[in-house]
Amino acid sequence: MAKIKEEQLKEIVELQGKLGQILSNIGVLESQKHGLLHDVAAANKELEDFKAKLEEEYGAISVDLSTGEYTEVKEEEAKTEE
Numbered sequence: 001m002a003k004i005k006e007e008q009l010k011e012i013v014e015l016q017g018k019l020g021q022i023l024s025n026i027g028v029l030e031s032q033k034h035g036l037l038h039d040v041a042a043a044n045k046e047l048e049d050f051k052a053k054l055e056e057e058y059g060a061i062s063v064d065l066s067t068g069e070y071t072e073v074k075e076e077e078a079k080t081e082e
Helices: 008-056 075-081
Strands: 061-063 070-072
Touching: 008 061
Parallel strands: none
Antiparallel strands: 061 070
């Protein structure tokens, strides 16, 4: 049976291994991405829940995150933000 040269076989096996490792790394990254997307969704839910609590206490407001000061949001502005 005909064979390729030993150094050619070594190189093709090495390149296949390199490709396999890259594909494995992509799989790990995709798995991490999936988990992080769930974390983002959970954080957004927490934020929306907290905003609802603030709205119950203060009404429709806009908060300056650097000072904590707030201004009331008029009904028309609140509707356009939704």
